[in-house]
Structures are given as C-alpha cells and as structure tokens.
Amino acid sequence: DGGITQSPKYLFRKEGQNVTLSCEQNLNHDAMYWYRQDPGQGLRLIYYSQIVNDFQKGDIAEGYSVSREKKESFPLTVTSAQKNPTAFYLCASSPQMDSYEQYFGPGTRLTVT
Amino acid sequence: GENVEQHPSTLSVQEGDSAVIKCTYSDSASNYFPWYKQELGKRPQLIIDIRSNVGEKKDQRIAVTLNKTAKHFSLHITETQPEDSAVYFCAAKGLKEDKLVFGAGTILRVKS
Numbered sequence: 001d002g003g004i005t006q007s008p009k010y011l012f013r014k015e016g017q018n019v020t021l022s023c024e025q026n027l028n029h030d031a032m033y034w035y036r037q038d039p040g041q042g043l044r045l046i047y048y049s050q051i052v053n054d055f056q057k058g059d060i061a062e063g064y065s066v067s068r069e070k071k072e073s074f075p076l077t078v079t080s081a082q083k084n085p086t087a088f089y090l091c092a093s094s095p096q097m098d099s100y101e102q103y104f105g106p107g108t109r110l111t112v113t
Numbered sequence: 114g115e116n117v118e119q120h121p122s123t124l125s126v127q128e129g130d131s132a133v134i135k136c137t138y139s140d141s142a143s144n145y146f147p148w149y150k151q152e153l154g155k156r157p158q159l160i161i162d163i164r165s166n167v168g169e170k171k172d173q174r175i176a177v178t179l180n181k182t183a184k185h186f187s188l189h190i191t192e193t194q195p196e197d198s199a200v201y202f203c204a205a206k207g208l209k210e211d212k213l214v215f216g217a218g219t220i221l222r223v224k225s
Binding site: 035042044056096102 | 119122145147155156157158159162202206211212213214215216217218
C-alpha cells in the first residue's frame, strides 16, 4: 500500500504535552512532507524535507518541529505551543527525480483535550 | 507564492452523469497539476496528473484539461459510479518550487 507508514493511527493527548508522530518510508524517496487536514479544508503543508539533515517550513509551521536524521524517517512533533493541535496529520513522500507524485501515508488522527 | 482555488466545494450528480471540478492557479510558471482522490477515512491517492506541455490527458473515465492562458485546469469524470464518491483535491507545483499547493477539495456524491 505505498510503502509509507504512520503510527499510531489514533493518538490522544492532554493539553500542554508534546507529542511525536511517526512517519517511515521504504520507497527510497528523497523528499518527505507533513500535512495537516481539518474538516472542510484542504491539505496544509507544515514542514517538508528534500534531503537528510535539511528541512523547510511550510505554510503552518508554528507550533511544530521535525527532524530528518535518516532518509526513511521524518517524525513530526506537535508542541504545546500549537494552539489547535487536534487534526488529521498526513505524511507523504516523493521521489522528486522524474516524478513529482506524492505518496501518502494512512494518517494519524490526533485529539488533544 | 502559488495559490490554488477549487470549485465547487460540493457536487452531487446522478449515477451515470458526468462530473466536472475546476481549479485555478496564480503562478504562471507552474508546470505540474495532479488530482488526488480521498475516500472517507483513507489516504489521498493520485488519480491523474498533467504537465504544462500537454493540454489534455485521459485515463478511462477520467480526464484532465489544462488551459495555461487562463491558468485553470479541470477534472472530468464521465459515467459516474457510486464508488467515485469521495473528496477530490487538485494541486499545482511551481517550476522552481519543491512542494505542491493544494486546493480546498471537492466532495463528490454520486447518487444511485
């Protein structure tokens, strides 16, 4: 199913806690992306990375942090500074070379109360 | 930066009818335009894409048209079936960009 996985599928946290969402891919893709999806809205880009040890802010990076220590992994941390963290989070990867297609993971639904 | 607008936000059609979803983009240098389908509770999946050097592309019941002058592109689904019911997203990528910009999505309902 695409070779990109996210865990867990559902995540519940108390307000004020940091939480890290996992994203792993075995597609040997160079680029990886994190999106946030809210009801009735499109996919909003949080962070993306083109190569290991490098990443760029997307449109809504405030309150989030990422790392890219390995090509296969791109974890997203939702910090307590994120005002409205409850959402569906999608990770994606892309080969970039010759193809711009993005392959999405199954998503993590985060609920913060 | 690039801005993508998608219309309509919801679309209901009778089974067997055609459905058309339209997107406009702002960056005239954009060169890649994919369409993704997202079924309820599932991940978005690419259904068709087009590059700026092509005006139209077809894949069975699905087609995409691109008008570079007007900066808009459209998804056409013919002979709609209940399994076409989903949210459809368009996106655009600028020539010098490393990321896609997505439209807000269209909820398509096919009534049987």
